[in-house]
Amino acid sequence: MRGVLHDLKEQGATVFLNSHLLGEVEATCDRVCFIKGGRVLRTLALAELQGGCVQVDLHVDAVTPTLLSALGRLPLEVHSAPLTDPGASVGARLKLVVSGEECLPAIAECVVNSGARLYAQVPQRVSLEQTFLDIVGTEDSGQ
Numbered sequence: 001m002r003g004v005l006h007d008l009k010e011q012g013a014t015v016f017l018n019s020h021l022l023g024e025v026e027a028t029c030d031r032v033c034f035i036k037g038g039r040v041l042r043t044l045a046l047a048e049l050q051g052g053c054v055q056v057d058l059h060v061d062a063v064t065p066t067l068l069s070a071l072g073r074l075p076l077e078v079h080s081a082p083l084t085d086p087g088a089s090v091g092a093r094l095k096l097v098v099s100g101e102e103c104l105p106a107i108a109e110c111v112v113n114s115g116a117r118l119y120a121q122v123p124q125r126v127s128l129e130q131t132f133l134d135i136v137g138t139e140d141s142g143q
Contacts, residue, residue: 002024002027002028005017005028006028009030017029022127022128022129022132023128025128026046026128029046030045030046030047031043031044031045031046032044032046032128034132034135034136036136041135041136042135044131046128049126049128049131053097053098053099053100053126054097054098054099054100054101054103054123054124054125054126055079055095055096055097055123055124055125055126056076056095056096056097056098056104056107056121056122056123056124057093057094057095057120057121057122057124058093058094058095058096058107058111058118058120058121059091059092059093059118059119059120059121059122060091060092060093060094060111060116060117060118060119061090061091061092061116061117061119062091062092062116063092063094063116064114064115064116066114066115066116067110067111067114067115067116069114070110070111070113070114071094071096071107071110073110074098074103074106074107074110075098075099075103076096076097076098076099076103076107077096077097077098078094078095078096079095079096079097090119091117091119098123101123104121104123107121108121
């Protein structure tokens with residue numbers, strides 16, 4: 001079926017695919033539209049999503065005011081409060097959102113220069129599923 005849809009796209013046709021299988025949507029579609037309660041909440045090109053923000057799981061020995069202040073000078077958002085990592089014997093985690101992976105060296109440098117120890121810095125692209133949850137899961141449809 002995916003091949004048929006791609007052939008139609010090559011011929012210039014527009015096909016609307018309604019699916020809860022977001023992996024299939026990512027593999028098949030160019031654009032997505034999020035609808036809740038009969039109302040369009042947001043429309044975006046999948047290229048925007050793929051070229052967009054990167055979430056970074058930052059694992060450090062301790063989240064100090066000095067570290068938070070240093071991170072505050074970088075172009076990023078701290079997406080969650082410091083979390084104690086129950087799976088690790090030491091340290092804490094922060095969830096950050098940055099505009100792209102080019103910010104990663106500056107984050108590592110910032111952590112080290114603030115006196116903290118960096119155990120891990122794991123970048124992850126924001127998935128369509130997470131985008132769906134962020135938009136549809138939090139938007140009040142007025143019903």
